Amino acid sequence: MSEEIRTNYIYEFTYGSGPGMKEIFRCKYVSPDEALKRFKKIVSVTESPFDFKIVISSETTGEESSFQVKGDIDEMIQKFKVFLETSTGYSFPETKIDASSTSSPELDFEAMSNYEKMQVVIYASFKHGKFSSLDVAEIYESTFNESLPKSTASTYLARMWDEGEGHLERYGNRSGYTYRLKTELKETQREVERSEEILSMIHLQVGK
Known part of the structure; x- marks a missing residue:
């Protein structure tokens, strides 16, 4: 991973991959944009109903933020984007109204x-x-x-x-x-x- 996109954030996703089954996926030091891409990939291969618990922690400050989200895919992705912005201070590029x-x-x-x-x-x-x-x-x-x-x-x-x-x-x-x-x-x-x-x-x- 290139140094310019390395961050001090650790992301942990806990979710149900099937009836009675729980999975935990972790990724370290990636940007919020990359974390969103990985979340989308997890959602795409996960059976509904969706129930995710997401924890973001900073190795620098030791602060930790957690978030639980349910619903349809588009709604969860939008809520996760807001959570990423408020937790990390990152801002996703603004989409202009055409x-x-x-x-x-x-x-x-x-x-x-x-x-x-x-x-x-x-x-x-x-x-x-x-x-x-x-x-x-x-x-x-x-x-x-x-x-x-x-x-x-x-x-x-x-x-x-x-x-x-x-x-x-x-x-x-x-x-x-x-x-x-x-x-x-x-x-x-x-x-x-x-x-x-x-x-x-x-x-x-x-x-x-």
Whole structure:
């Protein structure tokens, strides 16, 4: 393994490989991106129902984080990505929403990631005033009829503020952040218009 991608993290996956059978898989010193790839590979060869316990420990600090996840494959992968980001500080590359998708007669919104859908909600629903992760989670759930934990919304908001296009302002501290869209920016206004179009198409498809 090349030195440039070596980390001090140890990953341990405990999961059921069959009725009454438990397996433990460990990998050391790989990047969070590589850990995600290995998790996907394990899931692909594991029979459902899925029930994973994942432990990430750092040899440098001795800190340990654990996580248990169940559900369908896509949901587990998305939750594991969030867990990796919050546990290691790593940020996966952001997937941009394709503006050309708004011109399609059928928008496959189910193929959008939770993070992409949350961005649509923010741009389309919070054009005025400040908002919190709880506000985002509530609008997300009413829009897509699926839950978004407040902790996940908080993580996504921090990521959008830290890595985004500078469209968000943040106020407060760790005990409670609020955000505001910089709608005075032309770039933000374009994102607002695009997200409103996407949301309109989603409402039309859901209403069919």
